[in-house]
Every structure is written in structure tokens, then in C-alpha cells.
Amino acid sequence: MENTFTNQAAVKSWLIQELPAILEENTDIQKTIVRISRKRFADKNQTDDRFERMFEELKKDREENNKKWEEQNRESKKKWEENNKKWEENNKKLDEYMRKSDERFDAMLQEIRNIRTKHESSIGALGSRWGIAAESSFRNALKAILENRFDVQVLNITEFDNTGFVFGHPDQIELDIIIKNGEIIICEIKSSMSRSDVYTFHRKVQFYEKKHNCKVTTMMVISPMVDNYALKVADKLGIEVYSFSEDVRL
Missing domain, CATH: 3.40.1350.10 (Trna Endonuclease; Chain: A, domain 1)
Structure with missing residues (x-):
């Protein structure tokens, strides 16, 4: 038993040392190892194909995302331009409304001033006439009072x-x-x-x-x-x- 284990260890040690050189020299052994490992691991071509497909998919996804991003940017820009145009139109309407309101207010204020001026003139004229009439009445009353009492x-x-x-x-x-x-x-x-x-x-x-x-x-x-x-x-x-x-x- 001890000899068996000793032989196995010696074989493993020998294989570790000699196997790489044997594999380099013997293509049949290489093919056998490749055939056996292919069942569990993909070969270089398959791995390259998989990476190529993965890169293509990533590229395709990136292009699609870029396209969607550009479309969203165009839509956002279009909406912004539309909103900005509406905002400018609303501002113009508001400015026009304020201008007309100011004109109406100025016209109304001027009308009030004209009415006030007319009323003041009328009241002044009436007051002047009333003053003349009052002085005449006062003078006549005073004449009667003084002549009768004094x-x-x-x-x-x-x-x-x-x-x-x-x-x-x-x-x-x-x-x-x-x-x-x-x-x-x-x-x-x-x-x-x-x-x-x-x-x-x-x-x-x-x-x-x-x-x-x-x-x-x-x-x-x-x-x-x-x-x-x-x-x-x-x-x-x-x-x-x-x-x-x-x-x-x-």
C-alpha cells in the first residue's frame, strides 16, 4: 500500500514537470484535451462570437438610446419653443391690454378733470351771481333796518x-x-x-x-x-x- 501511494505521488510529480512539454510536442494529446474540455468550456471562436454579439447588442442599445435621447431632445426643444412662443404671445396680449387700460384710465381721468373744471366754473359763476344777488339783498335789508330803527x-x-x-x-x-x-x-x-x-x-x-x-x-x-x-x-x-x-x- 505504501509503495502504491509513493508511486502515485511520484507520477503526479512527474506529470506536473513533464506534461507541459509533452503537450507542446504532441498535437494528438492537445486535440484530445480540447475535445474533452469543449464539453464544459467554450472555445476561443465561440467566446469571441459571444463577445461580438454582446458588443453588437450593447452598440445597438446605445444607438437606440441615443436615438431616443435625440428624439426626446427634439420634442423637448419643440415644446419649449412652442411654450416660449405662447409666452411671448401672452406677454404681447398682456402689454396690449395694459396699454389700452392705461389709455382708458387716462381718458377717464381727463374726463373727470374736464367735468370737475366745468363744475368748478359753473359753481364759481353761480357763486359770483349769488354773491351779487346776496349783496343786493343784504344792502336792501340793511337800508330798511337802518332807516326804520335809527x-x-x-x-x-x-x-x-x-x-x-x-x-x-x-x-x-x-x-x-x-x-x-x-x-x-x-x-x-x-x-x-x-x-x-x-x-x-x-x-x-x-x-x-x-x-x-x-x-x-x-x-x-x-x-x-x-x-x-x-x-x-x-x-x-x-x-x-x-x-x-x-x-x-x-
Whole structure:
């Protein structure tokens, strides 16, 4: 038994050393080994074929994927261009809408301004007419009150200023004069009095004194609306100011 094992080991050792040289020299042994191993392992040609098929399949898959990618890119680009075009069109429509809205708003605002101007003009004209009418009514009422309560004579006179002393150019001058026991009281009866109105009234009185060579006893303003500047000027010029006819002291 021991000899058998020793012989087997010696054979294996010998084969390991000598087999490569034997295989290189003996083609029959090579063919036999190839025939036996072919049942379990593919030969070089088969392996090459398999790799070729695998490479072809990979190449085909890559080409198909590239084609799909290019198609997707084209579709995406087309959709982007379409969306961008729609976006530009929508922007143009929005800009046009905003432009028209601005034009309508400007037109409406201008119309409101025109209406306001017309109303202000109408109200101003109405106020002017009302002021004239109110002054006339006020003057008539004051004339009746003063003449009935104080036994005085109230005159409304109109004279012509040839030299333009009052207004700076020739014009008619209207004065309300109260005469009591020889005293001359000149009144300015208006719905409202400003500082310039007070100065104008004072020049009217000076004009009357110079023309008739007389001395006015009292200068009097009767108006429901006299601003603060007018009050200061009246006080400086010695003009009495009354807001109501009932307050007048004669």
C-alpha cells in the first residue's frame, strides 16, 4: 500500500514537470484535451462570437438610446419653443391690454378733470351771481333796518372816477352812504371782504371826500366774511367792521 501511494505521488510529480512539454510536442494529446474540455468550456471562436454579439447588442442599445435621447431632445426643444412662443404671445396680449387700460384710465381721468373744471366754473359763476344777488339783498335789508330803527337816510350812489384814482383806470364807483344828523357814514356792503377789498374801499372814501370837498365821519364795512388780513388793514385805516347789520352802532 505504501509503495502504491509513493508511486502515485511520484507520477503526479512527474506529470506536473513533464506534461507541459509533452503537450507542446504532441498535437494528438492537445486535440484530445480540447475535445474533452469543449464539453464544459467554450472555445476561443465561440467566446469571441459571444463577445461580438454582446458588443453588437450593447452598440445597438446605445444607438437606440441615443436615438431616443435625440428624439426626446427634439420634442423637448419643440415644446419649449412652442411654450416660449405662447409666452411671448401672452406677454404681447398682456402689454396690449395694459396699454389700452392705461389709455382708458387716462381718458377717464381727463374726463373727470374736464367735468370737475366745468363744475368748478359753473359753481364759481353761480357763486359770483349769488354773491351779487346776496349783496343786493343784504344792502336792501340793511337800508330798511337802518332807516326804520335809527332814523337815518341810506343812499346808494354811483359816481365816475375820471382820473382812475380808485382802480388805476377810469371807472364807475359805487358807494353806500348813511346820513344822520349831518354826519356822513360811508359803508362797504359785501358778501366777503379781503385785504385788497379794504384798501379799495378806503380809496373810494378818499375819492368821495376829494370830489365833494367834505370829511367822512365814519368808514364802515358790513360783511359776514372778513379774513384776518382784512381785519388788520381795517384796524390800521380806522375802518369799523361788522359781521351783522344788527351789530351796527349809530
